[in-house]
Amino acid sequence: MNTRWLSKDYLIERFASSAETGLPLGIRLFLLLMVLVITIMLGVVAILIITGIFTAGISESETLVENELNHTAAEISRHYGELSVQAIEFSKQLSQGIEKTSLQLGIPIDNLKEHPNRLEEIIAAQFDQAYLSLQKSKASGIFFILDATVNPKLKDAQYSRAGLYLKNMEPNVINASAPNILVFRGFPSIGRTNSLSLDSRWKMEFDVRQAPYYHRPMEAARLRQELPLSRLYYWTPALTLPGTSDEVMICSVPLIDSQGNVFGVCGMEVSGMFFKLSYMPYQTFFNRLFCVLAPQSGSTLNLAQSLVSGGYSVRSIVRDNSPLTITRNERSFYIYRQGNNCSFWGLHTPIRLYPEGSAFAGEKWIAAVMIPEEDLVATVTRLNVLLISLLSILVLLGIAASLYISQRFLKPISQGLAIIQSDDLSEAPLTKIPEIDNLISYLATRNQELYEDAREKNLSFSLLDEFVQNTAKLSPSERSVYDLYAKGHTAKEIADILCLSINTIKTHTKRIYTKLNINSREELLLYVNLLEEINKDKPTGSAPNHSSQP
Amino acid sequence: MKKHLFLLILMVITVSILIGCGGSAKLDPSHPVTLSLWHNYGGQLKDTMDEMIDEFNETTGAEQGIMINVTSISGSATLHEKLTMAANGDPGAPDLPDITTAYPRTALLLAEKGLLVDLNDYFTSEEISAYIPEFIQEGCIDGESLYVFPTAKSTEVLFVNNTIFQRFARETGASLEDLHTFEGIARTAQLYYDWTDQQTSEIAGDGKMFFMPDSLFNYSLTGGKQLDMEFIKDGRINTAEPGFKKVWDSYFRMAVMGQAAIFDGYATDLAKTGDIVCSIGSTAGVSFFSPTVTYADNTSEPAELAILPYPVFEGGKKIAIQRGAGMSVIKSTPEKAYAAAVFLKWFTSPENNLRFVSSTGYLPVTKAAFGEIMSQEIAQTHDTNIKKLLQTCQQMQAEYEFFIPPLFEGIDQLQDQYESQLRDYARNSRESYLENVHTIDSESTYEAVAGTAYQDFVERWAKK
Secondary structure (H helix, E strand, O other): OOOHHHOHHHHHHHHHHHHHHOOOHHHHHHHHHHHHHHHHHHHHHHHHHHHOHHHHHHHHHHHHHHHHHHHHHHHHHHHHHHHHHHHHHHHHHHHHHHHHHHHHHOOOHHHHHHOHHHHHHHHHHOHHHHHHHHHHOOOOEEEEEEOOOOOOOOOOHHHEEOEEEEEEOOOOOOOOOOOOEEEEEOOHHHHHHOOOOEEEEEEOOEEOOOOHHHHHHHHHHHHOOOOOHHHOOEEOOOEEOOOOOOEEEEEEEEEEOOOOOEEEEEEEEEEHHHHHHHOOOOOOOOOOOEEEEEEEEOOEEOHHHOEEEEOOOOHHHHOOOOOEEEEEOOOOOEEEEEOOOEEEEEEEEEEOOOOOOOOOOOOEEEEEEEEEHHHHHHHHHHHHHHHHHHHHHHHHHHHHHHHHHHHHHHHHHHHHHHHHOOOOOOOOOOOOOHHHHHHHHHHHHHHHHHHHHHHHHHHHHHHHHHHHHHHOOOOHHHHHHHHHHHOOOOHHHHHHHHOOOHHHHHHHHHHHHHHHOOOOHHHHHHHHHHHHHHOOOOOOOOOOOOOOOO | OHHHHHHHHHHHHHHHHHHHHHOOOOOEOOEOEEEEEEEOOOHHHHHHHHHHHHHHHHOHHHHHOEEEEEEEEOOHHHHHHHHHHHHHOOOOOOOOOOEEEEOHHHHHHHHHOOOEOOHHHHOOHHHHOOEOHHHHHHHEOOOOOEOOEOOOEEEEEEEEEHHHHHHHHHHHOOOHHHHHEHHHHHHHHHHHHHHHHHHOOOOOOOOOOOEEEOOHHHHHHHHHHHOOOOOEEOOEEOOOOHHHHHHHHHHHHHHHOOOEOOOOOOHHHHHHOOOOOEEEEEHHHHHHOOOEEEOOOOOEEEOOEEEEOOOEOOOOOOEEEEEOOEEEEEOOOHHHHHHHHHHHHHHOOHHHHHHHHHHHOOEOOEHHHHOHHHHHHHHHOOOHHHHHHHHHHHHHHHHOEEEOOOOOOOHHHHHHHHHHHHHHHHHHHHHHHHHHOOOOOHHHHHHHHHHHHHHHHHHHHHHO
């Protein structure tokens, strides 16, 4: 393929001279095809814009996120609802059990503080109940705290409470032959009696200084004695228990004896790891999609008080304790901004952790599914880049096709022109384009005729030239005889005219014939006639000048 | 020619654009591959692991398109059980992770099922040569394929609650030096028992325990090595040699006489409540020692930890076990295997390896980290327990020989059986001892119960 015409210099030259010579047929055809290609592509782009294909990434993402949110929120509601019910049931059974054990020991339940030396016995008696409740529930931990301490004389004893806290290290493994349950808080003898190890962060008692799971349900139970347990349980925001780095959410229920005395709390735990494993987003389109269960305050979410699940290492965001501010996006998604740098796009829905009439009904929780803004932008951009790239490829293919077609179309014409300009049209190959082949055929025939004609003419002229040149060799006497022959006289008449004998005339005639390379008087007359035709206006006997003739 | 060149260029441009749009077969930072990771680093180790994984995700991981997601943290026994369940496809079992910490016994099981990636394919011989050869050798379970990549190794040392010990030593003249041999430990345990017994003169025979080895199997294995005896012979427990009697006696005597713990859990549990003073355990257990000891009345006191080299039987060789989980990569896609190898290279680079080591009590795995860098780290670390531990490890590295425990199918069960039976024998003998000690002197009582128990125990294992 000749691409010389694509070169800049060539094009400039061609266009500069186009005013005089006009554009070549190839460029004209190429430009025509390009107009068609561009028109089609503009039409495609217009259709894509009108049908919203360029913004389809966002709406598709929103659908994915919405599906994920619906599924996750339903699962969280069910799970947390079940745990709330199980915690209430645990509280009822535990309250009865502790009251019974206390009575057997002769200790009024409201007087536990006065009998620290019996706490180990009372608490150990509830181990089986706690252990079974933990195994039955989908919780990562179970606990109860009594409003008493084993050593009231110790410094900070007012913040120390006896109880038991068991942690299931593998709550998501259904079929573990031996559940990996550790004693996190409680008397070590309980663990040793029941073949449970102490957690590496074990302490004997609870430090209730910063323990909303202890104080809030007890306060609510004391202040609102009319409420049943189902209206007194409390879900803490995600918090870190003293001496640990694990985030947990705790559902705690007050322990109330048959006389209405509030003597402690019990409850269940959902650890950060358990939440993460339970609510890992299903879809894999966004690697950094994550799910959050967070307390909502006005238009803000506090990630530091949330449990988070997802492949994304969200710890890096949670490190910044500033809340997420929720704003509604113009067309889709909510935007969750943390400070100036960090923002997420996503959707959220309220999660009802409390029934109507609950002492904590005012606390709002939401489940949200979010994606880092840059990921969403990158995805939409990537889709559009893909689309634009494909369109660009189509344009490139259009250009290439135009170029190819125009070249291909012009090729036989160029070949035809070249053939026409060649010496021998008769042996020219067929272009397989009838019009051109007919033209070549016609031109070949025409050329042949012209050639034959010319060849004929050329032969005559060369003999005449020779004849004329030979006449110059004639002597004056022979010339006189020749002239008379040219005028049509016979030998006898010439003898009479010149008053010479016939034999003399014959001798001259013989020499004339020899010099002019002819054999007869008829041949001589033929030459003379031919010369007369060519030079009619010239006087007879003068040599014609036709050496330039073909 | 020009025509062909033009077509070629056009084709290259088109293919390049298509490839650019479609994504490459290699890792793509804009589409990170997520690797699930199971590990058995609990407590302080978990925090360090979390920090390092976050750092990886934000640096090398972000650059190369790899995201590590921890989906399980459990003890080594539970992890082994979970991996076994997952490998067998048991009902309720979770999916196998992409990377997991694995002891050789776990890796053996997974490798036999063809589930592990041969990491030799992802490390050059030059890269491999940076690691301590014995550690690499330990990970080549079948002798060739590198199935367990060394990430952090451990040995066993003697942990001593130095706060209690010094209080005891001041009154009895005991010395930490005595704890360098098993015979010295036995003497000190007797002394401690008597000393604590005297604290409550009104109650006779209520002396306290002094010692506990975390793993009685490792205890016997190492003791046997020190005494030039093969505790495991042809895949069986070998109780026939005289060395075994010495190893047996060293623990059994203390256990029966109430000086060593007969306990199913870890020694750190008992250390938390001051029920024992010293224990043999993995270096990785250092972070499980509480900085305080809490007593039954909820009073507590700070507990300073002393860390001594692994004790040696008198006349025995200085030999200690080399153990510790490495990381194995589960077969899935080439991209994930490549990404896992990138993580392992990052995690075991000398500076990162030592960061992990310096906060967890594990030993580094590269020659560079074990050398000069380790000395610098010892000087810099603010954690006094880790500092002591690394110093002790350096001392052991210079003075001790290390051995890799044997590995064969069924060694798990063998270990469990041996330990539980030894504890049962000790527990029963202890009960018999307590029943009879009031009638005759303690030594005669012990000889009476222990002699029978030993013969019975040896015969039982000889039959197996």
